[in-house]
Amino acid sequence: MSTQYSVIGTRPIRHDGADKVTGRALYGADVQMAGLLHGFILRSPHAHARILSIDTSKAAAFPGVKAVITTHDFPAVDGNKMVDLGEGDTPLSYARGNVLAGDKVLYRGHAVAAVAAVNAHVAEEAAGLIEVVYEVLPCVLHAVDAMRSGAPLLHEDLRTTELGEATTTISNIAQHIRQSKGDIEAGFALADVIVEREFHTSTVHQGYIEPHNATALWNNDGRISIWCSTQGSFVVRDCTAAILDIPVSQIKVTPMEIGGGFGGKIPVYLEPVAALLSKKTGRPVKIVMPRQAVFEATGPTPGSYMKVKVGAKKDGSIVAAQAYLAFEAGAYPGAMVVPASMTVFAAYDIANALVDGYDVVVNKPSTAAYRAPGAPNAAFAMESVVDELALKLGIDPLDLRLRNAAKEGTRRVDGPRFPRIGCVEVLEAMKNSPHYQSPLGGPNRGRGVAIGFWFNIGLPSSCTLNVCADGNVNLIEGSTDIGGSRASIAMQAAEVLGLAAEEIHPTVVDTDSIGYTGVTGGSRTTFATGWAAYEAAQDVVRQMKERAAKLWDVKPEAVEASGGVYKSNGNSIGFKELAGRIAETGGPVVGRAAVNPRGAGGSFAGSIVDVEIDPETGKTTILRFTCVQDVGRAIHPAYVEGQMQGGSVQGIGWALNEEYFMSPDGRMMNSSFLDYRMPTALDVPMIETIIVEVPNPGHPFGVRGVGEANIVPPQAAIANAMSHATGTRFTRLPMSPPAVMEAIWCQGSSSQPS
Amino acid sequence: MRSKTHIQTTINGEERDFLCEPRQSLLEVLRDTLNLTGTKEGCNDGNCGSCTVTLDGRLVTSCLVLAVEAEGREIGTIEGVAQGNHLHPIQKAFLENAALQCGVCTPGFIVATKVLLEKEPDPSEERIRFFLANNLCRCTGYDKIVQAVQAAALNLRGTKETQA
Ligand code: FES
Numbered sequence: 073m074s075t076q077y078s079v080i081g082t083r084p085i086r087h088d089g090a091d092k093v094t095g096r097a098l099y100g101a102d103v104q105m106a107g108l109l110h111g112f113i114l115r116s117p118h119a120h121a122r123i124l125s126i127d128t129s130k131a132a133a134f135p136g137v138k139a140v141i142t143t144h145d146f147p148a149v150d151g152n153k154m155v156d157l158g159e160g161d162t163p164l165s166y167a168r169g170n171v172l173a174g175d176k177v178l179y180r181g182h183a184v185a186a187v188a189a190v191n192a193h194v195a196e197e198a199a200g201l202i203e204v205v206y207e208v209l210p211c212v213l214h215a216v217d218a219m220r221s222g223a224p225l226l227h228e229d230l231r232t233t234e235l236g237e238a239t240t241t242i243s244n245i246a247q248h249i250r251q252s253k254g255d256i257e258a259g260f261a262l263a264d265v266i267v268e269r270e271f272h273t274s275t276v277h278q279g280y281i282e283p284h285n286a287t288a289l290w291n292n293d294g295r296i297s298i299w300c301s302t303q304g305s306f307v308v309r310d311c312t313a314a315i316l317d318i319p320v321s322q323i324k325v326t327p328m329e330i331g332g333g334f335g336g337k338i339p340v341y342l343e344p345v346a347a348l349l350s351k352k353t354g355r356p357v358k359i360v361m362p363r364q365a366v367f368e369a370t371g372p373t374p375g376s377y378m379k380v381k382v383g384a385k386k387d388g389s390i391v392a393a394q395a396y397l398a399f400e401a402g403a404y405p406g407a408m409v410v411p412a413s414m415t416v417f418a419a420y421d422i423a424n425a426l427v428d429g430y431d432v433v434v435n436k437p438s439t440a441a442y443r444a445p446g447a448p449n450a451a452f453a454m455e456s457v458v459d460e461l462a463l464k465l466g467i468d469p470l471d472l473r474l475r476n477a478a479k480e481g482t483r484r485v486d487g488p489r490f491p492r493i494g495c496v497e498v499l500e501a502m503k504n505s506p507h508y509q510s511p512l513g514g515p516n517r518g519r520g521v522a523i524g525f526w527f528n529i530g531l532p533s534s535c536t537l538n539v540c541a542d543g544n545v546n547l548i549e550g551s552t553d554i555g556g557s558r559a560s561i562a563m564q565a566a567e568v569l570g571l572a573a574e575e576i577h578p579t580v581v582d583t584d585s586i587g588y589t590g591v592t593g594g595s596r597t598t599f600a601t602g603w604a605a606y607e608a609a610q611d612v613v614r615q616m617k618e619r620a621a622k623l624w625d626v627k628p629e630a631v632e633a634s635g636g637v638y639k640s641n642g643n644s645i646g647f648k649e650l651a652g653r654i655a656e657t658g659g660p661v662v663g664r665a666a667v668n669p670r671g672a673g674g675s676f677a678g679s680i681v682d683v684e685i686d687p688e689t690g691k692t693t694i695l696r697f698t699c700v701q702d703v704g705r706a707i708h709p710a711y712v713e714g715q716m717q718g719g720s721v722q723g724i725g726w727a728l729n730e731e732y733f734m735s736p737d738g739r740m741m742n743s744s745f746l747d748y749r750m751p752t753a754l755d756v757p758m759i760e761t762i763i764v765e766v767p768n769p770g771h772p773f774g775v776r777g778v779g780e781a782n783i784v785p786p787q788a789a790i791a792n793a794m795s796h797a798t799g800t801r802f803t804r805l806p807m808s809p810p811a812v813m814e815a816i817w818c819q820g821s822s823s824q825p826s
Numbered sequence: 827m828r829s830k831t832h833i834q835t836t837i838n839g840e841e842r843d844f845l846c847e848p849r850q851s852l853l854e855v856l857r858d859t860l861n862l863t864g865t866k867e868g869c870n871d872g873n874c875g876s877c878t879v880t881l882d883g884r885l886v887t888s889c890l891v892l893a894v895e896a897e898g899r900e901i902g903t904i905e906g907v908a909q910g911n912h913l914h915p916i917q918k919a920f921l922e923n924a925a926l927q928c929g930v931c932t933p934g935f936i937v938a939t940k941v942l943l944e945k946e947p948d949p950s951e952e953r954i955r956f957f958l959a960n961n962l963c964r965c966t967g968y969d970k971i972v973q974a975v976q977a978a979a980l981n982l983r984g985t986k987e988t989q990a
Pocket residue numbers: 866867868869870871872873874875876877878887888889890
């Protein structure tokens with residue numbers, strides 16, 4: 073643990089805590105203002121259809137209705153223009169088309185028109201009066217089907233990008249990528265044992281408890297104010313500006329408190345619609361998405377079809393690995409197959425590897441990031457195969473992983489060499505854990521392990537520090553706080569300034585009030601915005617030295633600062649006292665920083681799980697679960713553990729229950745929290761955590777980030793545990809009770825015991 | 827305009843009245859009419875528990891209660907849990923145990939926990955998990971919530987003993 077620090081590594085009460093336990097914290101849906109209208113969005117009942125006509129006249133005439141809009145109310149802008157969606161660029165036509173459909177609807181729940189009215193009930197009733205004539209088209213719901221020639225085409229102009237080159241082929245395959253290293257044929261020729269399996273994973277949703285919402289006011293002076301729940305206020309600003317074809321400076325986005333996101337609150341769904349409705353009515357308009365629409369029209373993470381083949385020598389050294397990954401993007405390209413390809417073999421040093429990845433559009437909602445997007449699917453496949461390999465070779469599964477573990481200098485299949493990473497340290501911590509060391513007895517029980525990798529990202533962040541005369545410091549930042557990042561950012565400033573965490577007062581402000589700050593995503597916030605706070609604090613220290621120098625009539629360079637005490641030539645003054653004298657030594661002290669750090673450090677996480685399967689019902693009980701993760705440096709260990717536990721339980725839900733049940737005509741049959749079964753408190757045990765700290769050389773305090781890697785290994789670890797409990801390999805997610813029963817029944821006839 | 831009904835009720839110990847349409851839920855009126863936005867909406871169909879309040883001391887999901895049903899009843903919301911500026915021991919325990927991340931489920935969990943601990947001062951882990959299974963949290967994995975409830979229970983039992 074980090075003993076050299078006084079604030080980092082401690083567990084102060086979060087700064088926004090009192091507001092959040094008393095109900096005072098204001099989330100997006102809590103916005104109230106005079107003259108507020110309520111919006112409702114009409115959504116497509118078909119998974120794939122051409123819109124022949126839309127008649128809004130009856131809705132517009134309905135008492136209480138103030139405006140109705142369709143895609144025709146958007147300005148005509150070149151759809152090929154690229155817009156930044158926070159973690160990558162997308163053509164404007166896709167972003168706009170997802171907000172309100174153009175000439176086609178591409179999934180059930182696709183937004184078609186919107187109404188603003190005096191209250192939400194009236195808006196909903198009126199939306200029901202909009203007459204849309206559809207020409208229903210056949211739909212395609214799974215990657216493998218969508219890739220077949222002759223499959224219904226979602227975008228009649230989508231040309232496949234083949235290995236980076238534009239082609240003239242029109243299909244549902246947006247992109248085929250390939251990454252390779254060494255000689256795959258020669259590699260497999262060296263292998264004594266080869267395991268090859270096919271895997272399927274279902275579409276799952278991030279499942280944040282707070283539905284999407286947005287309130288917009290298009291003011292008479294042309295400026296637009298937006299209040300919403302988002303992971304990236306600047307992304308909302310930029311994307312809304314692009315869709316509405318207005319300069320970014322004309323929009324101010326105020327990020328309200330956000331009730332969960334996990335990647336799903338990066339895309340823009342409601343903001344441009346609320347803004348247009350406000351423009352038409354001259355009044356503020358609020359839209360809150362119903363839960364069913366959240367499931368049908370936002371989020372999900374790609375379903376996938378994967379094939380993984382790995383070969384090893386008798387001594388356990390892996391000599392070759394090959395993966396075929398077909399990911400469902402949903403309605404618009406962008407299936408996260410690139411990060412899946414980059415992570416599938418990332419935990420291993422393999423001389424010969426080949427990955428083919430396909431980004432495939434299907435008639436399901438446009439996918440969004442979900443915690444380490446793409447990596448959990450890929451890890452489910454790879455880590456299952458490695459587990460089987462370990463059994464075949466008679467080697468302990470952690471020893472097999474340690475034998476082949478990626479280290480500093482290992483070249484990844486996508487090219488780069490790893491800087492200092494903690495893969496070995498995580499595996500060793502797993503091996504030495506009380507959990508792995510403990511015996512597991514009893515029938516129908518099994519233990520499984522798996523490891524996973526996620527890059528983490530940098531991106532720009534800004535921070536301002538205002539020194540108060542009483543020696544406290546107000547911290548201004550632009551990263552929406554989803555899980556305690558106000559604290560983890562403030563603590564880094566406190567550490568530099570020699571103050572207590574409580575003496576820093578962090579505030580998340582609107583896009584007019586702080587420099588550009590990227591999304592709260594990619595495990596970047598404590599890393600990058602924390603770095604901005606670190607730099608801003610250094611700026612304060614520099615200025616405070618100048619003030620002390622003035623007091624003592626010495627050169628600023630002659631002043632030293634450490635632990636909040638400023639010294640020179642026998643003079644000494646504490647930060648507090650010095651702050652009390654800033655007025656007389658030159659006026660306000662404001663520290664500023666804008667950073668765009670490159671040194672994001674990747675994070676490895678491992679899961680150890682014990683399960684028990686009820687052979688009568690197929691129900692799997694998680695008996696014990698341990699999450700091990702290299703976080704670089706745990707700034708606030710309690711919230712680090714919380715991220716590890718939260719990601720682990722999301723992984724448990726993904727493994728055991730969560731899926732989109734689709735009817736053949738593309739309807740999600742379980743679009744409620746009752747039927748989309750996320751884990752409840754009763755479904756999971758305590759989640760043990762082991763924090764590994766291999767400092768990231770690319771951050772002043774060694775932070776890597778903690779938000780994502782923890783969701784990568786649970787699915788595979790659980791599948792491996794279930795395989796050991798039953799003697800049957802599980803190659804489909806979720807491994808729900810019906811799937812388990814089927815596997816057990818099939819065991820007699822065609823099993824491949826592991 | 828649809829005709830509205832005049833409802834008289836008690837909220838967090840104070841007499842309140844409001845006008846509502848028959849189709850409005852208690853959740854909607856609490857949030858939009860009375861500006862008590864601490865009670866959250868996660869699903870509007872009774873499946874997430876973020877709108878949990880008490881109705882005559884019993885836990886209900888306020889999205890499934892019609893506002894007109896509040897007539898003559900006593901409602902308790904998250905805004906009534908703290909005594910002025912003194913946080914309730916359950917609220918303190920949630921903060922001290924880092925039992926919230928995004929916090930949108932927190933009001934529902936705290937209201938439910940209060941009812942649990944009033945009825946059962948010393949619940950087992952299993953009992954806590956069972957009782958709180960109506961409340962979904964997607965961020966925490968429940969571990970720290972369960973620990974916070976245990977810590978609050980211990981604290982409240984201690985307070986009672988000192989008072990006795
Ligand atoms: S909003 Fe009432 S239970 Fe979800």
